[in-house]
Amino acid sequence: GDGGSGGSGGKPPGGHGPRRGIFRSRRAGLTVLILAVAAAVAVPVALVVTASHGTKTGGASATQTPGSAARTGTAAAASSVPSLAVPTVAGTVQVGQNPSYIQIAPNGKFAYIANPGAGAITVLNTASNRVSGTIKIPQGPPQSLSFSPDSRTAYVSVYNTRGSVHLVAFIDTATSTVTSTVQVDNITPGPSTTSPNGRDLYVPNHNTVLSGTGHNVIDVIDTATRELVDDIPVPANPHWIVFGTNGRFYSTDHMSATVTVLNAKNNAIITEIPVGETPHAAVLSPDGSRLAVTSFDGNVVFLINTATDKMVAQIPVGRNPLDIAYSRDGRYLFTANNLANTVTVIDTADNRIIAEIPTGRAPTSISVLPNGRQAYVTDEGDGTIEMLNIPK
Template sequence: MTPRMFGPYELLDLLGRGGMGDVYRARDTRRGRLVALKLLPDLYTDDAEYLSRFRREQLVAARLREPHVIPIHDFGEIDGRLFIDMRLVDGEHVGRLLERTGPLPPARAVHLVGQVAEALAAAHADGLVHRDVKPTNVLVTPSDFVYVVDFGIARKIGTTSTALTVSGATVGTLDYMAPERFTNLPVDARADVYSLACLLHECLTDTRPFRGDDLPALMHAHLYGTPARVSSLVPGIPPALDAVVARGLAKDREDRYPGPLELAAAAREALRTTEPLPQAPPVLPAGRVVPTDPRPAERTEERTEERTGERTTAVASAGLPTPGPDDHRDGGGPGGAGASGGRPARRRALAVAGAVAAVLAVVLAVTWALTTRGDDPQDGAAAGTSTSATSPSAPASPTPTAPVVSPSVPIPAAGAAIDVGPTPGYAQVAPNGRYAYIASRDERVVTVLDTTLDRVTGKIPIDAAPPRFITFSPDGRTAYVTVYTDDKTVNAVVFLDTATNRVSTTVPVGKRPFAPATTLDGRFLYVPIHDEGRVEVIDTTTGEIVDRLTTPPNPHWVVFSRDGGTFYTADHESGVVTAFDTASHALLATIEVGVSPHSLALSPDGGQLSVVNYDSNTLSMIDTATHTVVRTVDLGNNPQDVTYAPDGVHLYTADVEAGLVEVVETATGRVTARIPTGDSPSSVSVTPDGRRAYVTNLGDGTVRVLDTAAL
């Protein structure tokens, strides 16, 4: 199309058209950025009640900070037409994905739906029901990161279905509407649970759970019909998922899951109970071994081996070798690791007084709406398109589907010490907890530890240089390993394909790359370059360095804020933590901490940032809202790593010279345990469910297991 102007926006391409408006790829000429611009139909501008509701609800939707909610830059009215300015996303909606691929593998379907559940849960916590969950409102990036769009018809929890009509047009899509939407019952979060179950059914089978030849037939199916079992429609779907979908589609909302996270957790559990154990890894030439499938997967069996060690708060005071006074252990590359239930069924009749009249009213309204404006399957594909960014924008989202988190305990039990080979400097548990990848420096391998079996199942050769630090893409499909030689002649980031355990890309970088982090959508990797005082930004899709930004001397660590809009660096020689805006790379704050800040960790709720200070033997806790240090905690000698328990109640530090892991209560700063783990503990990484921690002991070639949650 020929570009035309809409206020300050240059409309470049039409991305989608539907009953709720047209979506364009547009350029915001004020800020010089590409956006997805949704223009609502003119009929809404004439409705004073809708205008008031639009502004009120968009304010709430715009403030949602959950990574899987599409960011809203701006909204309002220009020349009498309502608009919503959203982030432009590189991806496609689930409807197009299913057209292209057919039914999704169960693990992928559950992974995508789990991310939708996180977005919905955030909206529900803010008092909003989405009310239009459907495939075209779910965008999927090439790395399978999900954005939920079109919160434009979101309403306050408790409003009735009669509020769904605007100028006679029913808002939402009938194929995914909960039965109570056709009655006078108030609508709450369980209506979104029903729609989410419809989405899961469609992802698994490429068919909608209910079909009808006309609108009354379709609504009758929602009110009274029973869909086919998903396992009967597509071979290979675990029968355990039948019960998950069925409960999500319960006619009586009291019989559904109470919220979307509970549905997602039940779906993951259904997969977990049917997943086979991994096969033994093959032995390759030269005695090197790679796991058959090291990609992170859900836990497949309960551990049966006996745990050793006792709970203790005693500090080991003798018998541990001491490195030289100038050996901070950071120059050699160790550091900290970054880290279904429901109420009993109650059956009662769904029909209420006036339900039949409400159904007929909806039929008339929808019939009028479809005959006057149509219903395009692209409705809601607002932000789904390809972009060619030359610099990173503020990302959204971390992690794959959220696990059920166990409460952390103040005194973890020390378990087995696993022999993993010499100089394990750094460990990182994969995003869904199945494997830990360990940077084994002297062997020049990444050692793979199966957390189900607590044994080494493979070693991945890293020929370029000794591995130092490891982080994963949000979906776990790629591991990024920083490597450098002691003479600093080779410095690079190695991309490992975790499906094959092969090096797919090697990107040369500046001298001594330390602990990197990906943006929350996985598009960019931020690498601190220790010796050159900068962070280099790598486009993970091309392997190209797209930006370099200066930091105070000797950045060690990069951590992103929970919403991805800010990133922090720990600047070792400068004694500060710096905060930068992710989109513009502008410096936001310089925070003075202790001497030689080493490792950073962000609390699960994003409100607290902690840094261990190597040479002052302290922990600094920073309020991320004010960028001020709110608490300083004294620790043992030379703390090198810090990470949070997933529940946020405790954090763990690895004190390399003291031979300890210390447990700190995050609300008070009180040290609740000091646990001897081995010779020179250099990193600690916790499984996403919070049940276990893995501590690398640099000096004795072991990984110590800590049971960090109550059994």
């Protein structure tokens, strides 16, 4: 994808493609190489219907009372009754111009929301579900972000559409101020993640090109010295990074139809896992046994067995899934489907879809509270976030 769109209007369903922003897959006339995966296991999924849309609540920091008006998803037939209760939309919060990415701090007390059009980070108090502040990012449009394990520092990926700005801004979350910036080699730094010990920050390149200096590397920043210390060449082109529980980390290679497995000790490539077209966002299951990866153009989720480094399932989901998250107990898997205006809910016991939950326009990201009770979804086209109640 490339720079933020700068407006709050979303593409209508069935429009000319996804809006430009941190998660958009910019083709630039390139033909995507799609690898055929012979060993893929097709998993049957139950058809679902969406419930009545209900009325979204307007106004700043407004919430909707759960109940019959809340949007939810239901099973289609008695033969496909969900084994899990379906999450419900608890309400919406107005958060700004075009929220492209949300991340809840590890301590669960607040969330940061990237608003590239506003050039700012919106701060959400997760106890009250109200906006508690705004942090201007003068260097350029904030596109995505992550946190240090202790929640004291936020790392904001910043870039513009011209490629003249490409850096990571460090924010002190106690004072809500930018304390330093680190320029990265790749021109479109994507969603970053820290090593488990918090010492290094890994930043993928989100630019959709097949070759060129700085185009297909993962930048590594020392979080103590705040200096760029390594570039890791990987196949075109790294969009997401996830650390496993087995001394490995994974990169989704968007234009190469692969997921790269790397050694976390020396950043060396171990192997490449063939998946399918445009692997995008990724998340590790709580028990570490599965890596779930969205296919942006394939409209599926690839499931990878982390013990064997093999893809073991494909699950059809809504159109253009941008982000993906597990519930904290691992029972649910969610995808935010940008052009379907839905969140797909998957029962991980049998990889079956149990609901398609309608959202606002152009959902782009999803993040789950550490207590597992709620998830937040950014609606880039409406300037809102949705709160999903996750059944226990």
